[in-house]
Amino acid sequence: KKNKDPESEKEFDKAVQIYPKYSTAWFQLGLLKEKQNDIDGARKDYAQALAADPKFLNPYHQLAGISMKEKNWQEVNDTTKRLISLDPVDYPDAYFYNAVANYYLKNIDEAEKSAREAQKLDAAANRMPQVNQLLGAILAEKQDYAGAAEQIRKYLTFLKPGEEADKMK
Numbered sequence: 001k002k003n004k005d006p007e008s009e010k011e012f013d014k015a016v017q018i019y020p021k022y023s024t025a026w027f028q029l030g031l032l033k034e035k036q037n038d039i040d041g042a043r044k045d046y047a048q049a050l051a052a053d054p055k056f057l058n059p060y061h062q063l064a065g066i067s068m069k070e071k072n073w074q075e076v077n078d079t080t081k082r083l084i085s086l087d088p089v090d091y092p093d094a095y096f097y098n099a100v101a102n103y104y105l106k107n108i109d110e111a112e113k114s115a116r117e118a119q120k121l122d123a124a125a126n127r128m129p130q131v132n133q134l135l136g137a138i139l140a141e142k143q144d145y146a147g148a149a150e151q152i153r154k155y156l157t158f159l160k161p162g163e164e165a166d167k168m169k
Helices: 005-018 023-035 039-052 057-070 073-086 092-104 108-121 130-141 145-156 163-168
Strands: none
Touching: 005 023, 023 039, 023 057, 039 057, 057 073, 057 092, 073 092, 092 108, 092 130, 108 130, 130 145
16 A cells, blocks of 8 residues: 555565465465566466465456457456356446457357446446447447447447547547
8 A cells, every 4th residue: 555566565475475375465466566567477476366266356357457458359258257257246347348358259149248238237337438339339240220329329428529539420
């Protein structure tokens, strides 16, 4: 909390040396390495956290985010499926990531199912307007142009005027 990352890393390293199944310490080491752009190191630490506790949700969430950035769609799909199976309510972004992965993997029906679930779980907060954009693309792929246009219109309500809004229009 005091942003003393080197000291934190040393303490977490000591903790996992003493107790190798300390999943939270492994997870924190992964976060520190991810912050330092040591993605391979972060992956290893998240894997250690999951080996210690396969039901610990946070490492799955981080791994899905890393895989999204790398556009490793199969890995995103696999990781988000596991996260969703463990907690189908608290991670609407996991459904979004899963929808994106399935869209690129050409599993259009699965992509639509996940996008709609993300939309449902995020309805109150509207933190992920890009779900509407994705669902619009999915519906266009399925030749449901009226549904696609409705989703794009909804997405436009969240955009500020500018290049992205003009592109969507």
